[in-house]
Amino acid sequence: MASQTSDAAGIRRRTHEFLAAHPPATTDPLAFHRARFDAGLAWVHYPEGLGGLGASRALQPVVDAEMDAAGAPGGNGPETNGIGLGMAAPTILRYGTEEQKRRFLRPLWCGEEIWCQLFSEPGAGSDLAGLATRAVRDEAGDWRVTGQKVWTSSAHNADFAILIARTDPDVPKHRGITYFLCDMRAEGVEVRPLRQITGEAEFNEVFLTGVRIPDAHRLGDLGDGWRVAQTTLNNERVAIGGGDVPREGGHIGLVSAVWRERPELRTPELHQRLLALWAEAEALRLSGARLRQQLVAGQPGPEGSAMKLGFARLAQEISGLGLELMGEEGLAYDDWTQVRPERVDFLGREAGYRYLRAKGNSIEGGTSEILLNIIAERVLGLPSEPRTDKDAAWKDLPR
Structure with a gap:
């Protein structure tokens, strides 16, 4: 072999x-x-x-x-099961039992079971460790989960979810969290679409009311959910910002193509901006290639946060340039009526769509502000910001 x-x-x-x-x-x-x-x-x-x-x-x-x-x-690629492939699978592989690995990895990769992520909450986005969704053990030894999650991509199509919930409110917030695999078809799961700036509703809010999760679907040790979630989050940021694209691929390729095909749209000022963004996009692409080489030797680290941060900023600036380049034509948007697209299409849509959808890039997968803190502390080794709630029990924190 x-x-x-x-x-x-x-x-x-x-x-x-x-x-x-x-x-x-x-x-x-x-x-x-x-x-x-x-x-x-x-x-x-x-x-x-x-x-x-x-x-x-x-x-x-x-x-x-x-x-x-x-x-x-x-049919089994990131366009249909990106959260499953990029986030759930590596986390299950690292922390799952042999039974969990054999139960979930094959249908996940084959696209038979679609996954979503139940992490963020209305009161716990940037401060994810402050989450309030509760998981309480019942008499049978299984769990009953109650709470609300938000910004859940593909929840309306998902069969399973990776979920973190609070199992011990009497310890500091990072230590009382446990990681679960949740059946999205279970009784007590309600999914409601969230309409976004594009007119679509690819995100959702999810309400959990006494949802039963077998203890066999707990991933990792009790109370160790924060550590398990770091594997998920590191992989998420690499999946968003560290993809393998060809030279002049992605957003910069679309704008460059318009520049070449439509000389009447050019101005000296737009030319300078295009050159600067092209160079930055190429630098980010090469940085992504180096990051993928590092992944060959081990698990993703905090460096993925820099890739995701750079991707978000460039996607917004390049899509803005594309809109300006096309002038009035750039405002055209062919469909405001979709409610639940099967997948997000960043590159196959009009300039107007790309400009609007790119606004979410600096929020999803970790806000740019939080990623800057991660880079400062975990990559550059700078002192962390003062945290007054680090050692206080979660139940005693103001909310």
Whole structure:
């Protein structure tokens, strides 16, 4: 096994053998995904039997390139299950029991079960550790969860959620939190859409009223939810800001294409702004490549916060430039009537949509202000801000 998967040639040969046995053109997409997972070609760096081969993470692009060239079916990518793939899966892999890993990872990767994230609350966004959703153990040893979550992407489509809730109000806020896997179809879960500036409602608020979660769906130790959640959050920021894009890809590519195709729109001032943003986008892209190289050696760290921060700022500035470049045409927006899109499309929509939707980039996945604090403290090693509530019991904190 090791000789077949330890280098690019070996993993490429293994992928070719798989494609020969499961021709994409004639294999049902779901059956293809299941077979790919079972063959260890889903996440090659995951353990055998869990979608991987125990190989280097650096070999995954080799598999993906061969799959794309062969026309392998999509449908399980970030556009349909980004939270599951980018956040839930690595957290389950690191902290889950063997039973949890085998129960959840395969249907997650195959797109059979869609995931959402129940972290933020109306009173606990930037200060996530201040969350008030309560999980109380019942006589059977399981949990009853009551509270409200907000800004929950894809909750209206989700089958399961990663959830953090307070299990001990008598200890400081970071220590009384436990991490759960919540069935979104369970009795007591209510999802309500939140209309946003684009006119759509991809986010939701979720009300939990006595929702039963088996103790078997607790992830990690009791009261250790904050530490488990850090794995989720670090992976989230890498997933948002550290994606693999080609040179002049993403937002800057769209604006550059308009610049080349529409010379009548150009002005010297817009030219200077485009050049500056192009250079910054390229620097961010190269930084992302370096971050992914670091990931080959281990888990995401706080450096992902810098990538997410840079992505948010550039997305807003570039989309603003695109709007100005197109003038009145940039204000056109073809559909204000969608209520629940299946997925967010940052790059396939008009300039007006991109400009409006980019406003959320500095909030989702950690606000830019909080990310600046993380970078200062955990990357640069600067002194942390004074915190008067660090050692006080959560129940004694003002709310």
